[in-house]
Amino acid sequence: MPSLKDLKVRISSVKSTQKITKAMKMVAASKLRRAQDAAEAARPYAERMEKVLTGLGLAVKGQPGASPLLVGTGKEDVELVIVATSERGLCGGFNTSIVKAARAHIEGLIRDGKTVKILCIGRKGHVLMRRLYGEKIVGFKDMSAIKRMGFADAQPIAADILAMFKRGEFDVATLFYAKFQSALVQITTKQQLIPAPMPEAANENESGDELGGAIYDYEPGETEILEDLLPRNVAVQVYRGLLENAASEQGARMTAMDNATRNAGDMIDNLTVTYNRTRQAAITKELIEIISGAEAL
Amino acid sequence: MTDTLHYEIVSPECLLKDAHAAMIVVPGTDGDFTALPHHAPMMSTIRPGVVEIYEAEGAEPTRLFLKGGLAQINPAGLTILAEETIELDKVDTDDLNQKISNTKEDIEDAKDDIERSALEKKLAWMVALSEVVHAA
Known part of the structure; x- marks a missing residue:
């Protein structure tokens, strides 16, 4: 049975924890708004890029000499798994769920006898991945210095990935991140970066409509435009993944901190009840002692 | 009513412009070209250069530097997927x-x-x- 003083100390410590989690929740909420706006602002570009790529890709895919970024290297032996996570903790299951999804994917690849290379973006994922697959990690991008994610921050990462691809260090690249749906729901997403995923041929008729049903003049030529567009697409996809991730992280943190605040509240209530009971018991005990003392006389 | 060309300039970070103009000069890789309303559908990569947007015929153009990108003209208008834009007076x-x-x-x-x-x-x-x- 804890003493009255112990209980008092506990209550005040839980109260100050609650204050911290409450503040963190508010901060996360305001950051979430900004991250969400950024993610939404980036959508039009990615959508238009996708349309153009789909149209062009379907036209060029059958031709010989198409870019390996589009059709792949012809084998799937080495896969680069890019795991994008957050820089900070205290955001619920956010990082663990991304790492878990990536891990399931990696285990599958290893079972199929393929070589896996891992690129970590974000400190938290790196820490978790390092313990599991230390020797497979080929790179780690620390994003902790970045306050507001800009396209300029995603570009060097994409440039690194493309340089590795050009050197023939991997055949397929997959990106793992959490897609933001709401503050409560974040969907861990696996996205293939290289080769660029193309819808199945069944959509061929549709793609004409997407491009306005028009026959285009290409300047310089379809292949050259694709050569220019595909590397940029990788950067855009990475950027989009990072933005979605940033919004998801804040959403997850907000929810986690909201839960923590509520739990702290419950705990304070329980502790207060125990405290009051203990105090009452002490008073009653003292009274009984006095009364029985008086009766004995 | 005079015809206007609907145009959009989109950067990876946001939708920069979504408006109408009389004509737009785009620095294509194979040379500058001018987009007027009802231009034939075309697609061109952009070399680093200046886009000139003429809000009305004969008016002073709005100039915007592009680091590169892709221009696409379809019946709905002109879409420029810009890599990055720089305002000239801020250089x-x-x-x-x-x-x-x-x-x-x-x-x-x-x-x-x-x-x-x-x-x-x-x-x-x-x-x-x-x-x-x-x-x-």
Whole structure:
């Protein structure tokens, strides 16, 4: 049975924890708004890029000499798994769920006898991945210095990935991140970066409509435009993944901190009840002692 | 009513412009071209250069520097997927010259072709920007 003083100390410590989690929740909420706006602002570009790529890709895919970024290297032996996570903790299951999804994917690849290379973006994922697959990690991008994610921050990462691809260090690249749906729901997403995923041929008729049903003049030529567009697409996809991730992280943190605040509240209530009971018991005990003392006389 | 061309300029970070104009001059890789309303559908990559947007015929154009990108004209209008845009009056000439000479040094020190081609691309847009600024 804890003493009255112990209980008092506990209550005040839980109260100050609650204050911290409450503040963190508010901060996360305001950051979430900004991250969400950024993610939404980036959508039009990615959508238009996708349309153009789909149209062009379907036209060029059958031709010989198409870019390996589009059709792949012809084998799937080495896969680069890019795991994008957050820089900070205290955001619920956010990082663990991304790492878990990536891990399931990696285990599958290893079972199929393929070589896996891992690129970590974000400190938290790196820490978790390092313990599991230390020797497979080929790179780690620390994003902790970045306050507001800009396209300029995603570009060097994409440039690194493309340089590795050009050197023939991997055949397929997959990106793992959490897609933001709401503050409560974040969907861990696996996205293939290289080769660029193309819808199945069944959509061929549709793609004409997407491009306005028009026959285009290409300047310089379809292949050259694709050569220019595909590397940029990788950067855009990475950027989009990072933005979605940033919004998801804040959403997850907000929810986690909201839960923590509520739990702290419950705990304070329980502790207060125990405290009051203990105090009452002490008073009653003292009274009984006095009364029985008086009766004995 | 005079015809206007609907145009959009989109950067990876946001939708920069979504408006109508009388005509737009785009710096295509194979040469500048002017987009007027009802232009035939076409797609072109953009070299580093200036886009001139004429809100009305004969009016002073709005000038915007593009680092590169893709222009697409379809019946719905002109869409420019810009890599990055720079407003011309915000350019710091000294800073730019400094960066150009730095990049030139970097190219000489480049370890492999991949690094060199990336740096050359960077140099190309900076040189184009400085030419535009000096011409103005």
